[in-house]
Amino acid sequence: AQSVSQHNHHVILSEAASLELGCNYSYGGTVNLFWYVQYPGQHLQLLLKYFSGDPLVKGIKGFEAEFIKSKFSFNLRKPSVQWSDTAEYFCAVTGGGYGGSQGNLIFGKGTKLSVKP
Amino acid sequence: EAGVAQSPRYKIIEKRQSVAFWCNPISGHATLYWYQQILGQGPKLLIQFQNNGVVDDSQLPKDRFSAERLKGVDSTLKIQPAKLEDSAVYLCASSSGWWAGRGNQPQHFGDGTRLSIL
Numbered sequence: 169a170q171s172v173s174q175h176n177h178h179v180i181l182s183e184a185a186s187l188e189l190g191c192n193y194s195y196g197g198t199v200n201l202f203w204y205v206q207y208p209g210q211h212l213q214l215l216l217k218y219f220s221g222d223p224l225v226k227g228i229k230g231f232e233a234e235f236i237k238s239k240f241s242f243n244l245r246k247p248s249v250q251w252s253d254t255a256e257y258f259c260a261v262t263g264g265g266y267g268g269s270q271g272n273l274i275f276g277k278g279t280k281l282s283v284k285p
Numbered sequence: 286e287a288g289v290a291q292s293p294r295y296k297i298i299e300k301r302q303s304v305a306f307w308c309n310p311i312s313g314h315a316t317l318y319w320y321q322q323i324l325g326q327g328p329k330l331l332i333q334f335q336n337n338g339v340v341d342d343s344q345l346p347k348d349r350f351s352a353e354r355l356k357g358v359d360s361t362l363k364i365q366p367a368k369l370e371d372s373a374v375y376l377c378a379s380s381s382g383w384w385a386g387r388g389n390q391p392q393h394f395g396d397g398t399r400l401s402i403l
Contacts, residue, residue, distance in 0.1 A: 200388045200389045204394075210396075211288070212378075217391055260327070262389045271390075272318070272341060273330065273378075275327030275328050277326050277327050
């Protein structure tokens, strides 16, 4: 079955600490991978996306993610977090092909990040 | 560009009542999605539209949930009758679909409707 696993439910860090959030997926065939972020009181926003090519993807606000196909992983990283990064982070996968339900997002359960000032 | 608009933001009803949610996608986006997000979980797809046609409604509880997108733009999602387990945030998203060489484009989400069933 298609699924996404996020390893951490709640991560608490101090400002300037480095961040890595784990994400593993189960999906047959080619995939497109996404990280979305939801700041308190706001809607889901795209952080970054992997389509093809360079497995290291850079997103907004200094975030990056690395696609490791052999491990079915797409971990999110940031070298130095800020208080404003406090939010919930969702990893998601779609099929890479055209048509039908290929574009449907399958989400993980999310990781809540709390950054202490 | 204007984002995905949803209304209402909040709704409280009693079980067995009916409720409807409205969504206006980003202009030009042919693909529209409805998701249900239960507290502590990620969003789960309920239904996908391509223009005014249903692409995937395999996870829609059709005995009580219905959705339509009659003119290929706005969409409504209805629950009738509501059950306690329907308490959730209902999210609408839209995208420009699949592009050759660029894959499935990101979905843009609205603020959602938080539904509470008493």
